[in-house]
Amino acid sequence: MKDRYDVIVVGAGPGGSMTARTAALEGLDVLLIEKRQQIGDPVRCAEGVNKEYLKEYIKPDPAWISAEVKGSKIYSPDGTLVEMSEELSGAEVGYVLERKVFDRALAREAALAGAEVMIKTRATGLLIEDGFVKGIQAEHMGNQYTIKADIVIGADGVESKVGRWAGIDTTLKPRDMCTCAQYVITDFTIDPDFCEFFLGNKIAPVGYVWVFPKGSNLANVGIGITGHMSGKGKALELLDEFIHKRFPDCRKIELIVGGVPVCGSIDRTVANGLMLVGDAARQSDPVTGGGIFNAMWAGDIAGKVAANAIRRSDVSAESLQEYEKAWRAELGRDLNMSLVVKERFTRMTDDELNTLAHSLEGVDLRSTTLIGLVWALFKANKKLLWDLRSIFSGIKDIESEVKREVYL
Amino acid sequence: MAVIVDRFKCGYCGACVSVCPTGALELMETWIEVDDSCNNCRICVKICPVGALEVSK
Known part of the structure; x- marks a missing residue:
């Protein structure tokens, strides 16, 4: 470890590692720190990701792909099935990852690009001079260090402190976070080809249960409920109830818990000498909770912007607006x-959810995108979903727009 | 009076840290630390997925 870098990235999840990799490939001197002793573990994720998007950033490796799926099956409270599949076109639309291996592979990519990596190293504060972030205070194996940098990237996840230290309030309100519990189970009745979603206020109040196959009779079975519907330990309790009914003979081989930001885009993700990436920037999707690709995509942009800003010797918040603008233009919009969509659906009764599911019976849903599903639902239920019209009002060619993947 | 964490239940996921309005909580590697800025608002108690947090009497 040196006492100065161009860029320090706090957190070696997918967002942090991508930022570090891109910044290093741009020729910057990069330090990537991770507070845990093992990158990628413990997992806090359902591990579903869009396959085509992921390929843009990393070559698929069987070592971190648990399963490939053809689409999703969504069950309404009365059990009505809505299937979103691209099976007809022969496309496998999604991966269920092995995050423990995937995160490590991404960190290795960052290291191979030239970034220095330090594990068991936790940021404990920011070095701030004249209103500019100039580095971090860190703790490693019980010792304190001050490490300087032109730009600090906060990719420190749902529990992010980096933004708060720089004056960006990233505190989540209970209704803006989804509290989740998940088991990896082994069972002989798991559908190996589809991700399944179970909706209903009894099953998961203002949330859902998911079953994501992981191959070899394994699956991630998890629940997410919005924070304001939660109570002490309620997520795990409801998950146990679901599993008792749906997979009575399963064996649970791992317990995973976590919180997912579902607040939508926050006001600000840059400050003088600082950018936030991934869950730390609250860039996870408010409906699906998916955030792996979003974090990687935003991290790649942050890495490039860091290089541009350092080249023009201007790391002010104004200069870093380049990042703010770029990620908001696409991801922010999504x-x-x-x-x-979330605001409308969280107000729905089970009867209304059933009505929506019935309206799609017999509809050939080839799209596996969220917007594709919402458009199909909107067309069939304009009265019930009238609040959603604003989503489509700015889109000229909706049928081609629904092909854009924003799912998982 | 402050939040106490049952370390036998805690899954050290950090969900509580993200909702803490005073920044009193911090996720270390495998445990949660609570500092004295905790104001007993109980938000963390409510959102903990496994019910590991309690306000001490």
Whole structure:
């Protein structure tokens, strides 16, 4: 470890490692720190990700792909099935990852690009001079260090402190976070080809249960409920109830818990000498909770912007607006659309959810995108979903728009 | 009076840290630390997925 770098990235999840890799490939001197002793473990994720998008950033490796799926099956409270599949076109649409291996592979990519990596190293504060972030205070194996940098990237996850230290309030309100519990189970009745979603206020109040196959009779079975519907230990309790009914003979081989930001885009993700990436920037999708690709995509942009800003010797918040603008133009738009959908769906009764599911019976849903599903639902239930019209009002060619993947 | 964490239940996921309005909580590697800025608002108690947090009497 040196006492100065161009860029320090706090957190070696997918967002942090991508930022570090891109910044290093741009020729910057990069330090990537991770507070845990093992990158990628413990997992806090359902591990579903869009396959085509992921390929843009990393070559698929069987070592971190648990399963490939053809689509999703969504069950309404009365058990009505809505299937979203691209099976007809022969496309496998999604991966269920092995995050423990995947995160490590991404960190290795960052290291191979030239970034220095330090594990068991936790940021404990920011070095701030004249209103600019100039580095971090860190703790490693019980010792304190001051490490300087032109730019600090906060990729420190749902529990992010980096933004708060720089004056960006990233505190989540209970209704803006989804509290989740998940088991990895082994069972002989798991559908190996589809991700399944179970909706209903009894099953998961303002949330859902998911079953994501992981191959070899394994699956991630998890629940997410919005924070304001939660109570002490309620997520795990409801998950146990679901598993008792749906997989009575399963064996649980791992317990995973976590919180997912579902607040939509926040006001600010840059400050003088600082950018936030991934869950730390609350860039996870408010409906699906998916955040792996979003974090990687935003991290790649942050890495490039860091290089540009350092080249022009201007790391002010104004200069870093380049990042703010770039991620909001696409991802920010998707997050805000999802937020509108989330706000409408969280007010739905089980009867209304059933009505929506019935309206799609016999509809050939070839799209596996969220917007594709929402468009199909909107067309069939304009009265019930009238609040959602704003999503489509700015889109000229909706049928081609629904092909854009924003799912998982 | 402050939040106490049952370390036998805690899954050290950090969900509580993200909702703490005073920044009193911090996720270390495998445990949660609570500092004295905790104001007993109980938000963390409510959102903990496994019910590991309690306000001490």
